Amino acid sequence: MTQLKPIFSHLDPIIPSSPGKFKPDKFSVYSFHRLRFHPRLALWSILSVIFILLFFCFSPPDGTASAKRRSLRTTSYTSRERLDGNWEVKARKSSRPRSKTGFSVLVTGAAGFIGTHVSIALKRRGDGIVGLDNFNNYYDTGLKNARKALLDRAGVYVFEADINDAVLLRNLIETVHFTHVMHLAAQAGVRYAMQNPNSYIHSNVNGFVSLLEACKNATLQPRIVWASSSSVYGLNSKVPFSEKDRTDQPASLYAATKKAGEEIAHTYNHIYGLSITGLRFFTVYGPWGRPDMAYFFFTKDILKGKEIKIFEGADHATVARDFTYVDDVVKGCLAALDTAKKSTGNGGKKKGAAQFRIYNLGNTSPVPVVKLVDILEKLLKVKAKKKMLPIPRNGDVLYTHANISLAREELGYKPTTDLETGLKKFVKWYLRYYGSKKKSAW
Numbered sequence: 001m002t003q004l005k006p007i008f009s010h011l012d013p014i015i016p017s018s019p020g021k022f023k024p025d026k027f028s029v030y031s032f033h034r035l036r037f038h039p040r041l042a043l044w045s046i047l048s049v050i051f052i053l054l055f056f057c058f059s060p061p062d063g064t065a066s067a068k069r070r071s072l073r074t075t076s077y078t079s080r081e082r083l084d085g086n087w088e089v090k091a092r093k094s095s096r097p098r099s100k101t102g103f104s105v106l107v108t109g110a111a112g113f114i115g116t117h118v119s120i121a122l123k124r125r126g127d128g129i130v131g132l133d134n135f136n137n138y139y140d141t142g143l144k145n146a147r148k149a150l151l152d153r154a155g156v157y158v159f160e161a162d163i164n165d166a167v168l169l170r171n172l173i174e175t176v177h178f179t180h181v182m183h184l185a186a187q188a189g190v191r192y193a194m195q196n197p198n199s200y201i202h203s204n205v206n207g208f209v210s211l212l213e214a215c216k217n218a219t220l221q222p223r224i225v226w227a228s229s230s231s232v233y234g235l236n237s238k239v240p241f242s243e244k245d246r247t248d249q250p251a252s253l254y255a256a257t258k259k260a261g262e263e264i265a266h267t268y269n270h271i272y273g274l275s276i277t278g279l280r281f282f283t284v285y286g287p288w289g290r291p292d293m294a295y296f297f298f299t300k301d302i303l304k305g306k307e308i309k310i311f312e313g314a315d316h317a318t319v320a321r322d323f324t325y326v327d328d329v330v331k332g333c334l335a336a337l338d339t340a341k342k343s344t345g346n347g348g349k350k351k352g353a354a355q356f357r358i359y360n361l362g363n364t365s366p367v368p369v370v371k372l373v374d375i376l377e378k379l380l381k382v383k384a385k386k387k388m389l390p391i392p393r394n395g396d397v398l399y400t401h402a403n404i405s406l407a408r409e410e411l412g413y414k415p416t417t418d419l420e421t422g423l424k425k426f427v428k429w430y431l432r433y434y435g436s437k438k439k440s441a442w
């Protein structure tokens with residue numbers, strides 16, 4: 001038995017590296033010597049080979065459903081674990097709008113905070129949606145799965161896949177002719193960029209390019225609306241921030257990758273005729289929010305009686321944000337999709353100039369962070385243990401304030417929720433979600 005090993009040593013690489021999965025009893029090369037030549041077996045083997053060859057000769061050309069399914073499953077490490085065999089049927093069904101005039105939208109980052117809200121709003125009004133999310137563990141995946149359950153109930157099918165998975169994107173876009181892409185997948189968070197800079201490049205630069213490549217190559221290029229950020233204004237001191245202001249002084253790598261995204265978007269618009277709209281979100285908050293954001297972890301820490309750190313500028317200067325309620329932002333997203341003009345290109349070739357837009361989606365009403373804490377104390381009926389600290393040099397800026405004239409004029413964008421009203425809805429959700437289900441916030 002031991003003599004056989006060198007003869008079959010070329011087979012060794014197929015043995016899985018993870019111990020326990022490989023079952024030598026079934027396929028071990030050492031049992032090979034037990035096989036005997038058998039004429040009937042040989043005949044059946046030859047017939048089987050001929051049958052397989054005939055099947056491949058007469059099977060439809062590449063690009064068909066079965067070919068797509070094969071490549072989608074086998075070439076992607078990130079996706080294959082949780083893609084089921086029925087993905088095309090589910091994607092087509094989920095993407096079908098209720099009426100002929102409805103949209104068919106691919107929402108990336110669908111299990112994210114804004115992605116979930118946008119997907120549900122679109123579905124409710126009759127559009128067809130397919131979601132995509134990599135369910136990474138930047139924050140509690142339990143919350144992402146709970147959002148996915150919400151989407152499932154609303155009839156939105158969500159793939160677990162990364163936007164860097166070019167093969168999956170190509171197959172998905174060839175299978176479903178999306179009229180629009182709402183691109184919300186991103187590595188978020190301003191401060192985390194110092195801990196994990198590469199994750200920002202991976203998602204916000206490489207991932208975005210991967211998505212744009214898939215869109216520009218499509219026979220029917222979709223219109224793209226995507227999430228940029230108020231952070232692109234960086235060290236800009238002229239307020240309120242207008243789309244015309246300079247955005248070449250980012251204060252964090254997060255901001256730099258969002259700014260890079262805006263420039264990359266312009267390039268794809270210019271070269272390939274993709275219709276692209278960038279939305280600069282201003283500190284969006286609300287139910288189902290992100291646990292890495294201050295309003296969220298302040299709530300958790302106040303309830304736990306844990307000290308919270310409130311940042312202030314030099315000489316106790318106020319740090320403030322133009323906090324924007326998620327429902328207002330969702331309306332802005334839908335309006336951007338509704339007013340997006342068709343892409344002009346086809347299969348990677350530009351046919352004419354295409355629409356390129358950038359809008360601020362803020363609340364036009366900055367609120368100091370200390371005031372945010374006051375509101376939370378009132379709503380939670382708990383006094384916060386506060387510690388004032390100088391704002392760290394880790395990407396935070398002192399102040400954000402959106403000028404939304406352009407969005408108001410061209411999108412009809414009109415935020416209506418003040419911070420107190422919005423936080424009230426958030427706190428209600430938070431207490432219900434973490435209270436009843438005994439989940440622990442991140």
Ligand SMILES: O=C(O)[C@H]1O[C@H](OP(=O)(O)OP(=O)(O)OC[C@H]2O[C@@H](n3ccc(=O)[nH]c3=O)[C@H](O)[C@@H]2O)[C@H](O)[C@@H](O)[C@H]1O
Nearest residue numbers: 188189190229230231281282283293294309310311319396
């Ligand atoms: O508009 C955006 O484009 C960004 O908005 C959000 O960033 P920010 O506005 O920085 O929100 P967030 O972290 O909640 O801090 C809020 C305030 O609390 C202060 N802050 C924060 C932490 C702390 O411990 N103490 C504190 O005072 C802090 O100094 C700040 O003044 C998104 O996270 C980001 O992904 C991006 O979308």
